[in-house]
Amino acid sequence: MPFIDLQAQYQAIKASVDARIQRVLDHGQYIMGPEVRELEAALAARVGVAHCVTVSSGTEALLIALMSLDIKPGDEVITTPFTFAATAEVIVLLGAVPVFVDIQPDSCNIDPALIEVAITPRTRAIMPVSLYGQVADMNEINAIATRHGLAVIEDAAQSFGATYRGRQSCGLSTWGATSFFPSKPLGCYGDGGAMFTDDAGLAQAAREIRVHGQSQRYTHTRVGLGGRMDTLQCAVVLAKLERFDWELEQRRLIGQRYQQALAELPVQRLAVREDRDCVWAQFTLLLSGAEQRQQVQASLTAQGVPTAIHYPRPMHQQPAYQSFAPAWPLPHAEAAAQRVLSLPMSADLSPAQQDAVVDALRHALAAG
Structure with missing residues (x-):
């Protein structure tokens, strides 16, 4: 049983993927070809924002977002310690300081009640992570940011396609940034990412930054x-978009089925708030x-049954x-790192496979 079944997905969309790739091979515009603009238009419309800028990875999406905001050495960015390294990495790469505040113990997302006390005169931005496919408490976070004149960057690498109070993840703040790493809810066949904003000035800055700061060829204004995201990878994502709504519905149904099955077992399920959904980039229990x-x-x-741990050590305890x-203290992040376990999850996980996972988990818990 695969942890994420990308082969089943490919077989379902093989004709479209192959045709899209062949089209790129035929026209030969491997960098900034027409598929780049086509994908950006499709994604911007889907998220409901004015601008989408595709980039080479989710990490670059976060980095370029910070650069567009002119984050400088010594500036502070408030974020969660319970995340993949890229979230903090991009802050440190610019010489800025990641300021970690704890998570909610039931959702594992950043706790907005702890953000305001962490703000100092050096704070420039807040970077919440929409972990496991569920959007963080963006209304509360945006309200804090507005009071203090801060930017908000949603690290939505795991939540593209999720909704929050009727709106799309990535369209909720100054910047939304996502990843198209193959295992993500919407993935390509390599690295890729995208950024979303309604601010024309920030979008233009991001477009220049991704091509070595050029406003036009060999004019480096920043x-x-x-x-840049490769044209071939944009073609793959365009093909995957054709059944993405179906995949999202399957993820929600499979996640709900897991949640119901786990209710009978002595484990803690992640809480999904009533005003949002979860696209279950990982199905994680505690x-x-x-x-x-x-x-x-x-x-x-x-x-x-394959498993994974997302994540075994919080950022403030990484060397x-x-x-x-x-x-x-950051007790909830530290506890979560000791407790979380992710089970197989993908839109193509069959009911029989899911039953096998639950039965195996039931046996494992009974044996312990």
Whole structure:
């Protein structure tokens, strides 16, 4: 059983993917070809924003967003410690300071009640992460940002397609940034990402930054980087968009089925707020602690069920980021890192496969 079944997905859309790729091979515009503009228009319309800028990865999306806001050394960006390294990495790469505040223990998203006390005169932005496919509390976060004149960048690498109070993830703040890494809800066949905003000035800055800061060929108006998304990868995403709504519905149904099945087992389920949904980039549960997780994970592996841990160590305890550990405690992030376990999840996970996963988990818990 695969953890994420990309082969089943490809077989379902093979004709469209192959045709899209062949079209690029025929016209030969591998960098900034027509599929780039086509994808940007389609994604902007889907999210409901004025501007989409495709980039070479979700990491570049976050980095370019910060660069467009002119984040400088010494500036502070408030974010969560319970995330993949890219979230903090891009802040540090610019010489800025990641300021970590704790998460909500039931959703694992950043706790907006803790953000305001972390703001200082050096704070320039807030970067919430919409973890596991559920949007963070963006209304509360945006309200705090407005009071203090801060930008908000939604790290939506795991939540593209999710909704929040009737609006789309990535269209809720100053910038929305997502990833098209193959395992994401909407993925390509390599690296890729996209940025979303209604601010024309920020969008223009991002477009220049992704081509080495050029406003026109060989006119470098700002410091930039090589951050373009390949035409071939844009073609793949365009093909995948054709059944994306179906995949989102399947993810929601499979996630709901998991949630119902787990209600009978001695594990903690992630809370999904009533005013939003979850696209389950990962289906993650919480066990009692690291010892039980190790036992359950070993049992599932022996039964042929793959698992993953997203994430085993919070950022402030990572060797490269320990110097940014805040003065205040982060107990919920630290506890989650010891407890979370992700089960197989993809739109093509069959009911029989899902039943097998739940049965294996039930056996693993009983054995412990």
